[in-house]
Amino acid sequence: xxxxxxxxxxFPHITKTPEEILAQYPKRxxxxxxxxxxxxxxxxxxxxxxxxxxxxxDERLAHQSGGVFYLRIEDTDKKREVEGGVQVIIDAFSSFxxxxxxxxxxxxxxxxxxxYRQSQRAEIYQTFVKDLMKKGLAYPCFxxxxxxxxxxxxxxxxxxxxxYYGEYAVWRDRPMEDIEKELQKGTPYVVRxxxxxxxxHKIKHDDLIKGKMEVTENDQDVVIxxxxxxxxxxxAHVVDDHLMGTTVVVRGExxxxxxxxxxxxxxxxxxxxxxxxxxxxxxxxxxxxxxxxKLSKRKDPELALTFYKQQGYxxxxxxxxxMTLLNSNYEEWRRANPEKPMNDFxxxxxxxxxxxxxxxxxKLKDVSKNVISRMTAKEVYDEIAAWSRENxxxxxxxxxxxxxYTQAILAIGRGGKKPRKDLALWSDAKPYMDFMFDERxxxxxxxxxxxxxxxxxxxxTEFDGMFSMEDTPESFFEKMKQIAQNHGYATEMKxxxxxxxxxxxxxxxxxxVVRIAIAGRQNAPDMQLVMQILGEQRVHERIQQCKDALA
RNA sequence: GCUCCGUUAGUGAAGUGGUUAACACGCAAGAUUCUCAUUCUUGAAGCACGGGUUCGACCCCCGUACGGAGUACCA
Numbered sequence: 193x194x195x196x197x198x199x200x201x202x203f204p205h206i207t208k209t210p211e212e213i214l215a216q217y218p219k220r221x222x223x224x225x226x227x228x229x230x231x232x233x234x235x236x237x238x239x240x241x242x243x244x245x246x247x248x249x250d251e252r253l254a255h256q257s258g259g260v261f262y263l264r265i266e267d268t269d270k271k272r273e274v275e276g277g278v279q280v281i282i283d284a285f286s287s288f289x290x291x292x293x294x295x296x297x298x299x300x301x302x303x304x305x306x307x308y309r310q311s312q313r314a315e316i317y318q319t320f321v322k323d324l325m326k327k328g329l330a331y332p333c334f335x336x337x338x339x340x341x342x343x344x345x346x347x348x349x350x351x352x353x354x355x356y357y358g359e360y361a362v363w364r365d366r367p368m369e370d371i372e373k374e375l376q377k378g379t380p381y382v383v384r385x386x387x388x389x390x391x392x393h394k395i396k397h398d399d400l401i402k403g404k405m406e407v408t409e410n411d412q413d414v415v416i417x418x419x420x421x422x423x424x425x426x427x428a429h430v431v432d433d434h435l436m437g438t439t440v441v442v443r444g445e446x447x448x449x450x451x452x453x454x455x456x457x458x459x460x461x462x463x464x465x466x467x468x469x470x471x472x473x474x475x476x477x478x479x480x481x482x483x484x485x486k487l488s489k490r491k492d493p494e495l496a497l498t499f500y501k502q503q504g505y506x507x508x509x510x511x512x513x514x515m516t517l518l519n520s521n522y523e524e525w526r527r528a529n530p531e532k533p534m535n536d537f538x539x540x541x542x543x544x545x546x547x548x549x550x551x552x553x554x555k556l557k558d559v560s561k562n563v564i565s566r567m568t569a570k571e572v573y574d575e576i577a578a579w580s581r582e583n584x585x586x587x588x589x590x591x592x593x594x595x596x597y598t599q600a601i602l603a604i605g606r607g608g609k610k611p612r613k614d615l616a617l618w619s620d621a622k623p624y625m626d627f628m629f630d631e632r633x634x635x636x637x638x639x640x641x642x643x644x645x646x647x648x649x650x651x652x653t654e655f656d657g658m659f660s661m662e663d664t665p666e667s668f669f670e671k672m673k674q675i676a677q678n679h680g681y682a683t684e685m686k687x688x689x690x691x692x693x694x695x696x697x698x699x700x701x702x703x704x705v706v707r708i709a710i711a712g713r714q715n716a717p718d719m720q721l722v723m724q725i726l727g728e729q730r731v732h733e734r735i736q737q738c739k740d741a742l743a
Numbered sequence: 744g745c746u747c748c749g750u751u752a753g754u755g756a757a758g759u760g761g762u763u764a765a766c767a768c769g770c771a772a773g774a775u776u777c778u779c780a781u782u783c784u785u786g787a788a789g790c791a792c793g794g795g796u797u798c799g800a801c802c803c804c805c806g807u808a809c810g811g812a813g814u815a816c817c818a
Contacts, residue, residue: 269817271817272818391745406747417816424816447812470748472748475811524767545756547811550755555755558768605780624780704778716778
């Protein structure tokens, strides 16, 4: 068999040599130890947490080492490609603030190692395939889908390993005449790699996350070029990551199974493989079976990145939470350094979980409360405004009507050592503060159990006469005590608890009556501040409204 | 079927050949606060199972079970 002849017969249009292409991708000039990572999503129109999870690892590894983080669009499967898919990818990452140094952008490519869309690299891949073929390491395969299915069925029946290998690799050593005959007929064909691997052999692999392990050598003649002339992931990965100078490949552990194929291809090409970091699968609890399982794009649309934006999770919260999943010592670091930017954290793949990570909403919310509590009122205001504009236009109108007013509300209990942590999502803002807007003020005037409506009215009347915008929290509470005393309520909690029968209630009840009148509910932030923000007029109005309702 | 990976409280997770097996979320109780939100204290709850190696194993080895992934002209 003349392999040169075969290669020329199949790839007459490929005139470049591998050397010429290699020359276009010079070694990157980077400082010692700098890592080059890449994000390689497919434009399927769907981005999920797993993508972000991996991207965060990529981004941290690169930028922490002074390296490069780039975006490569892996659009080798036309069937799954979705219109606007690239836009979805770029939007998703930019909204989470993960900056790519180079790669595909909406305006085209940025950087010297492109093109960064695999669909535009057909000639490059084919050049290397042709070269492989000349060396007898690749061959065309004309097996049809039906033939492959039959092969599989036979293997199942015989309880043999599935796949295209050994005696099943029927096109592996066909004479040129057979090939020529199929070509004449115009039969579609793929190109397969000629594997010399043996499943009796084990390969040692040291994974950045999983550590040392042994995998079985690959004996399958995998497809490297599909019938449309576009490579499979396996081949594109090897060619691109070599040419583009990737030093660390971060990908999901589902790729572990094909690692032997990739290692084999690197070897055949005469290239040094990158380091690999296989991340644990992001899991969820299946609602039906109650068991853990890999999150699925089809079944779990709620795990799309867009879901979290719609629900109103701050992007920073999602990132912080993912970081806690990624590196278990992150939380500890965050407690010690509450003010530092996340990127100051020394991220390490060694601290990553080797088993699955289950995404938990409760934990996310906890992280989010802390994240939001660290923001200023202005920042929170801007975020809620942006969120509600998209997702709750009615509330947006109210919320932004008087920015100073709204921000004053948001400023209550903010800053200081023990900040309030009322908000986990931007959507929490509405129930938290809606009583501050007259349009949304829907009071529930149910008084505490042992406070009669008459008492309540009397308390309110007295308070109405005493209230002053000049009050401080201290003077306000003094007034509460005074009213309590005048009505036979205990002024001290302790005194009341010791002898509850001696009082009609306690100062807490008095405050509660005022709170219910002003806020229309039993829990609200600091009343004195709330009243200052509402203004004298509305305080009086609300007290009157409550008294009327109780009459 | 075959290959590979995994298994520490409800969840995430640290960790070591000899420990009272961290920590966080959640849960429960209590304290503080006029309510709530905070904050603090305390509590319940764990090394999948069976062998072996060893003076000693959660940790090392071998099985079993369970879970996951892959086994495509998808990535």
